[in-house]
Amino acid sequence: MRRYFTRKVLTYMLAFFVGVTIDWAIPHMMPGDPVQLYLSNFNLKPAGYAALYKTMSQAFGTNLPLWEQYLHYWKGLLTGNWGISFWDFPAQVSTLIFQALPYTLALLVPAIVLSYIVGNRLGAAAARRKMLDNTVLPMGYVFQAIPYPWLALALPFLLGAVWHVFPISGGYDPGLIPAFSWTFISSLLYHWFLPFLTVFLVSLGGWAIGMRNLVIYELENDSSRYLRALGASERVVRRYAYRSASLPQLSGLALALGIVVGGNIVTEYAFSYPGLGHLIFEAISNQDYFLLQGIFIFIIIGVLVANFVIDIVYVTVDPRTRLSMQGASA
Amino acid sequence: MSETLSGSTPAERAGEAGPAPVTTPAAGTTMAAGSASPHRGGDLLYYALHNKKLVFGVSLEALLVLVAILGPIIAPHNMTDYFASNQPPSAQHWLGTDNLGHDLFAEVVSGMRVSYLVGAIGALCAAFVGMALGFTAGWRGGMLDEILQMITNIVVMMPALVLLIVIGAYLKTRGITFEGTFIGLITWPWVARAVRAQTFTLKSREFVDLARLSGKRGFSIVVREIAPNMASYLFLVVVLLFGSSMLLAANFDFLGLGPTTGTSLGNIMNQSTLWSALQLHYWWWFLPPGLLLTGMVAALLIANVGLDEVFNPKLREQ
Numbered sequence: 001m002r003r004y005f006t007r008k009v010l011t012y013m014l015a016f017f018v019g020v021t022i023d024w025a026i027p028h029m030m031p032g033d034p035v036q037l038y039l040s041n042f043n044l045k046p047a048g049y050a051a052l053y054k055t056m057s058q059a060f061g062t063n064l065p066l067w068e069q070y071l072h073y074w075k076g077l078l079t080g081n082w083g084i085s086f087w088d089f090p091a092q093v094s095t096l097i098f099q100a101l102p103y104t105l106a107l108l109v110p111a112i113v114l115s116y117i118v119g120n121r122l123g124a125a126a127a128r129r130k131m132l133d134n135t136v137l138p139m140g141y142v143f144q145a146i147p148y149p150w151l152a153l154a155l156p157f158l159l160g161a162v163w164h165v166f167p168i169s170g171g172y173d174p175g176l177i178p179a180f181s182w183t184f185i186s187s188l189l190y191h192w193f194l195p196f197l198t199v200f201l202v203s204l205g206g207w208a209i210g211m212r213n214l215v216i217y218e219l220e221n222d223s224s225r226y227l228r229a230l231g232a233s234e235r236v237v238r239r240y241a242y243r244s245a246s247l248p249q250l251s252g253l254a255l256a257l258g259i260v261v262g263g264n265i266v267t268e269y270a271f272s273y274p275g276l277g278h279l280i281f282e283a284i285s286n287q288d289y290f291l292l293q294g295i296f297i298f299i300i301i302g303v304l305v306a307n308f309v310i311d312i313v314y315v316t317v318d319p320r321t322r323l324s325m326q327g328a329s330a
Numbered sequence: 331m332s333e334t335l336s337g338s339t340p341a342e343r344a345g346e347a348g349p350a351p352v353t354t355p356a357a358g359t360t361m362a363a364g365s366a367s368p369h370r371g372g373d374l375l376y377y378a379l380h381n382k383k384l385v386f387g388v389s390l391e392a393l394l395v396l397v398a399i400l401g402p403i404i405a406p407h408n409m410t411d412y413f414a415s416n417q418p419p420s421a422q423h424w425l426g427t428d429n430l431g432h433d434l435f436a437e438v439v440s441g442m443r444v445s446y447l448v449g450a451i452g453a454l455c456a457a458f459v460g461m462a463l464g465f466t467a468g469w470r471g472g473m474l475d476e477i478l479q480m481i482t483n484i485v486v487m488m489p490a491l492v493l494l495i496v497i498g499a500y501l502k503t504r505g506i507t508f509e510g511t512f513i514g515l516i517t518w519p520w521v522a523r524a525v526r527a528q529t530f531t532l533k534s535r536e537f538v539d540l541a542r543l544s545g546k547r548g549f550s551i552v553v554r555e556i557a558p559n560m561a562s563y564l565f566l567v568v569v570l571l572f573g574s575s576m577l578l579a580a581n582f583d584f585l586g587l588g589p590t591t592g593t594s595l596g597n598i599m600n601q602s603t604l605w606s607a608l609q610l611h612y613w614w615w616f617l618p619p620g621l622l623l624t625g626m627v628a629a630l631l632i633a634n635v636g637l638d639e640v641f642n643p644k645l646r647e648q
Contacts, residue, residue, distance in 0.1 A: 011480045018484055026489070030496050138632070145627035147577050149584035149599050150620025157608050157616075168608065213638075265491055266581050270603070281585075284495050296489060307483060 008311055012304055019304075023296035024073050027289045028066065034287040035062055038086050060086070060290075077297065083290035087282055093294040096279060103171055104275035107192060107267070108260045111199035116253050119207025124242050126208070127215035136208060143205030151198045152270035159194060166194045169272040195271045199264065203256075207249065214245035247317065251310040258306025259299065377640045384636025390629035394622070398446055401439025409436040409593070419614050426614035428598075429605045437593050438619050444594040445576050445623060448510045452575030455514020457568045460521025465552050467522065468529025475526070482519040490516045494587050503590045509582065513575045524567055528560045562641035566634055573630040580623060595619040 035056045039049060057063040060083075061072055076083060082093040126136035160168035172178070173187040218224060218241035227237045268277035276295060283291040378384055407413070407423070415431040417423055425434040467478040494512060498504050532538060533556070541551045557564075582588050583596025584603075602608070602616040 007476060011476050015480045015483050018480075019488075022484065022488065026492055026496055031499050137635075141628050141631040141635075142624065145573065145577075145624045145631055147580040147584075147596070147599075147620050147623045147627075149580055149596060150616070150623065153599060153603065153608060153616045154620065157611075157613060161608055161611060266584060269585055280489075280492070284492055292492065299489065303483070303486060 004315070008308070012308055016300060016304055019300040020074075020077070020297065021070075023293060023300065024070060027287070027292045028069075030287055033062075034086050034289060035060065037287050038089070060084075062289075073293065082294040082297075085283075085288055085291045087286035087288040087291060093290050096291060097276070097294055097298070100274060100276045100279045103273060104264070104268075104277065105260065107195055107273065107275060108199060108264055109257070111196050112203060112253070112256050112260065115200045115203035116207055116249070116256075119204045120211045120246070120249060122204075123208035123211030123213075124215050124238070124245070127212045127241075128219055133212070137212065140205040140208045140212075143201060144209065145205075146202060148198070148202050148266055149270060151202055152195075152267060155198055156194055156271075167191050168194070171272075171274040191273075195267050195273050198270075199267055207252075210252070211245060211249060214248060215241050218242075218244045247314070250313065254306045254310050254313075255303075258302045258304075260302065374640055378636075381636040381640055383632050384640060387629045387631070387633025387636055390625065391633060394442070394626050394629060395446065397439060398442035401442065402436065405433070405436040405439055407433035407436050409433065409440055416610075416612055418612075425618050426612075428601065428615055434598070434614060434618070437598055438595070438622060441593050441595040441598055441619060442622060442626070444506055444589065444592045445579060445596075445626065447506050448513065448579040448589075448594065449572045449576035451507060451510025452513035452517065452579070453568050453571040455511050456518040456521050456571050456575070457564070458518075459515065460518035461525055461564070463518070464522040464525025465529055465557070468526040469533065469548060469552050469556070471530075478522070478526075482522055485516065486519050488516065491582075491585070491587070494582060498587065504588070505591045506589045506594075509579055509589050510575070513578050513582075517571060517575065517578070521564075521567055521571065525560070525564070528563060529556055532556050532559055562637075566638055566641070569630060569634045569637070573627040573634075576623065576627055580620075595623045 035053060039052060039056065044052065054063075061069055064072070080094075082097075085091050085093050085096055088096060122136050123140070126132040156166070156168040159165045167173075167190060170191055171188065172184060172191055178184060215238075219237070221241075221244075223244070224237050224241055227240060264275070265277035265281055267273065268275045269281055272278070276298070279291065280295055282288070283295065402409075409432060411433065412431040413423065413427050413433060415427055415429050417427040419426045423433050423435065425438060428434055428437070463478055463482070467475040493516075497512070501508065529552075538551060538555055541555045546554075579588065579594065580596035580599070583594050584600050586600050586604075588594050588597050588600070596619075598619045599616050602612065605615075607613075607615040
């Protein structure tokens with residue numbers, strides 16, 4: 001067991017190193033020059049341009065050889081200095097990220113957790129019950145098959161453009177200044193609802209169908225037969241089946257929460273919601289190396305931590321896996 | 331099922347880099363297919379024809395494919411012709427016209443072709459890479475498995491959208507093949523994980539031991555003994571990937587990163603947002619393409635469950 005964990009920790013550290021390197025390399029492979037792009041915002045004379053270009057390249061370190069930029073990147077990463085954004089010039093990358101992070105978390109975490117709870121309950125209830133199965137299942141497929149962009153158009157169209165119940169874009173009323181006041185918070189909630197609903201709905205079907213299939217499988221399992229043979233009521237058998245079936249679902253939840261820190265680009269694009277996904281989109285279109293790298297670190301850590309948690313949960317919680325794991329690594 | 335991560339992550343689907351096959355087929359399929367009777371082919375056909383879900387899903391899908399194939403022929407207008415712009419649906423223009431005055435019915439039916447094509451290319455690519463790596467990792471195990479797992483993790487956390495933009499920036503045009511291949515190359519980890527987990531469980535079965543004792547080489551054991559026993563499972567995974575590739579492509583297209591050399595369903599929705607169709611109540615511009623895509627994917631999913639029941643006696647309704 002200890003050997004297993006040492007090996008896991010080592011591979012995860014290696015994955016972190018490779019991931020960080022790739023995320024540094026990708027923006028640098030983009031054709032074009034971020035300093036040039038930034039300066040094109042101003043109406044400069046050639047001489048002034050040349051001088052400014054030199055200063056800016058020095059300030060951002062883009063005039064250095066690539067390997068030196070790479071070392072600087074690691075140094076900054078480990079000392080917590082993630083650099084300054086090109087796109088929103090004097091702003092620190094970390095400031096921008098921590099401004100956007102609350103929006104993304106407040107939007108995605110409730111949507112994912114709620115859809116997980118509701119979906120699992122629905123799916124488990126539907127398994128091997130003809131009436132429910134014939135209604136929940138087809139609905140689940142339709143929800144699963146909906147292309148997300150379409151939902152992000154159709155719901156705002158109905159609830160926003162036609163019935164005027166909810167606003168169709170933005171994180172809060174553009175006339176307000178973010179503050180800790182009731183007007184601002186109510187405006188936040190009001191704008192939060194539609195994006196929340198779309199993410200919730202689009203995730204629901206997958207959890208429900210996954211749970212249904214898993215519970216059916218568990219109900220046919222020998223352990224369930226044994227319970228029935230002992231005279232346990234159907235309710236008890238189902239409860240145990242639900243518990244065994246939760247494990248794969250839980251790993252899915254961990255993974256979904258792991259990538260939450262990357263934001264949800266499509267949702268935030270469709271609703272002009274000021275979260276991390278929106279930030280990524282801006283960073284890409286403005287070749288903002290430092291901002292992109294900063295957000296990527298979040299995603300890498302999120303995914304790795306989630307995977308690691310899943311590995312640990314599986315080995316410690318499920319005796320079956322513990323056995324097969326030892327068999328597999330032997 | 332497996333030790334790690336073979337569950338579905340539907341929440342990821344709404345997300346940007348969410349290459350998630352919609353659901354993994356119910357576990358146990360493999361075992362069922364392995365212990366079938368000699369009359370298996372006939373039995374399967376019997377169950378297939380009597381499975382309502384399968385028959386419904388396949389018929390709906392066939393109908394939609396037919397529309398995609400015949401659409402451009404039966405469409406009364408050409409996609410590139412110009413008419414009065416922003417017209418609501420009428421007898422003249424079945425789905426109205428867009429801001430440039432293109433007939434939307436003609437655009438939508440050709441968009442269906444593009445979506446099907448991208449989905450098929452994506453699923454085949456992912457299946458190929460995923461099977462190659464999954465079988466290797468599962469069969470060899472040990473350090474090689476650990477390294478392949480690491481590569482899988484790296485691909486999963488790769489910022490797919492950013493990568494798409496960077497690669498796209500080097501190409502003069504982004505075609506349909508490019509989008510399909512790209513989707514395949516970011517979704518294969520889901521196949522690889524499933525195949526690896528199944529290989530692990532099958533590896534310790536008696537018939538594999540027997541093959542090993544008889545001196546067969548590893549490659550031929552995988553191809554002759556292990557792969558056929560998960561053929562039905564693999565087939566289901568590929569069908570699911572087909573659907574999820576189409577959905578993923580719609581996400582890319584919606585962000586304006588889709589093929590530049592053709593009109594896809596996601597492309598039409600992207601254009602409609604760019605021209606504020608939502609605010610202007612031009613519903614005929616963005617509702618039909620998404621509805622059709624929903625139908626295309628839902629039919630696949632329903633057929634898939636039917637197939638799952640046909641292959642796996644445990645799931646058949648009692």
